[in-house]
Amino acid sequence: xxxxxxxxxxxxxxxxxxxxxxxxxxxxxxxxxxxxxxxxxxxxxxxxxxxxxxxxxxxxxxxxxxxxxxxxxxxxxxxxxxxxxxxxxxxxxxxxxxxxxxxxxxxxxxxxxxxxxxxxxxxxxxxxxxxxxxx
Amino acid sequence: xxxxxxxxxxxxxxxxxxxxxxxxxxxxxxxxxxxxxxxxxxxxxxxxxxxxxxxxxxxxxxxxxxxxxxxxxxxxxxxxxxxxxxxxxxxxxxxxxxxxxxxxxxxxxxxxxxxxxxxxxxxxxxxxxxxxxxxxxxxxxxxxxxxxx
Numbered sequence: 001x002x003x004x005x006x007x008x009x010x011x012x013x014x015x016x017x018x019x020x021x022x023x024x025x026x027x028x029x030x031x032x033x034x035x036x037x038x039x040x041x042x043x044x045x046x047x048x049x050x051x052x053x054x055x056x057x058x059x060x061x062x063x064x065x066x067x068x069x070x071x072x073x074x075x076x077x078x079x080x081x082x083x084x085x086x087x088x089x090x091x092x093x094x095x096x097x098x099x100x101x102x103x104x105x106x107x108x109x110x111x112x113x114x115x116x117x118x119x120x121x122x123x124x125x126x127x128x129x130x131x132x133x134x135x
Numbered sequence: 136x137x138x139x140x141x142x143x144x145x146x147x148x149x150x151x152x153x154x155x156x157x158x159x160x161x162x163x164x165x166x167x168x169x170x171x172x173x174x175x176x177x178x179x180x181x182x183x184x185x186x187x188x189x190x191x192x193x194x195x196x197x198x199x200x201x202x203x204x205x206x207x208x209x210x211x212x213x214x215x216x217x218x219x220x221x222x223x224x225x226x227x228x229x230x231x232x233x234x235x236x237x238x239x240x241x242x243x244x245x246x247x248x249x250x251x252x253x254x255x256x257x258x259x260x261x262x263x264x265x266x267x268x269x270x271x272x273x274x275x276x277x278x279x280x281x282x283x284x
Contacts, residue, residue, distance in 0.1 A: 014161055018266040027259070034189065034220065034255055037262075041192045045160055092229035101200050104228050105193040111227045 001065040025066040042105035051079025075127045141166045148179040158195030186216040189254045
């Protein structure tokens with residue numbers, strides 16, 4: 001298992017993504033690596049851009065763990081409460097010219113991962129996602 | 136995660152965009168800015184070459200939606216050599232009907248599955264190089280343990 005703590009995350013999106021992607025658990029993936037690379041980008045962007053209104057004490061903790069059959073990523077931040085599971089999916093019935101340009105990231109994560117759970121505890125958003133590993 | 140720089144070339148009323156291996160937070164905003172310079176011109180077709188594309192995130196998808204919605208003359212949007220995984224990502228968000236998908240002779244080179252894995256390995260190696268170059272920018276702590284119980 002690897003635990004990462006990123007203090008003062010504003011403006012560090014790319015560096016945070018790069019660091020998470022170098023954990024042993026993610027580097028060792030084969031077929032699932034591309035999906036994990038995608039969801040890490042989506043979730044880090046979401047947290048850095050929207051979690052904190054006051055960036056004085058902003059941080060992000062990330063935990064990656066791996067078993068033979070599953071990779072688990074846990075994202076923990078102290079920002080405003082935000083339950084991504086309650087976010088409305090994009091309205092695909094709308095004509096393309098009326099579609100929202102943003103808001104696709106969380107939806108993509110939910111579609112790409114096998115499980116996605118959220119809790120708000122001890123003043124922290126805790127999002128846990130898992131992906132089964134094919135053999 | 137340094138994004139490959141993406142260039143936009145104009146030939147008459149067509150824009151050619153070689154997407155390279157990734158369209159992500161690292162390069163999509165730059166591409167959108169470049170495309171923005173053409174949105175009021177008489178552009179009839181935008182050709183996105185996805186021959187080498189293995190990573191497409193939502194911020195990259197925004198660029199395509201931007202091209203569809205904001206270009207004044209509603210150009211035809213063509214996607215060349217789109218890999219299945221990239222197509223599936225576009226399909227998840229319900230925008231495949233925005234594009235005309237075509238393949239050229241380059242899509243026939245080598246067994247597709249092997250080629251895809253080779254490109255992913257290249258991207259993984261590049262990520263490591265970028266991390267080594269950048270990792271002093273972020274202060275972080277790493278605790279290593281055994282595998283999960």
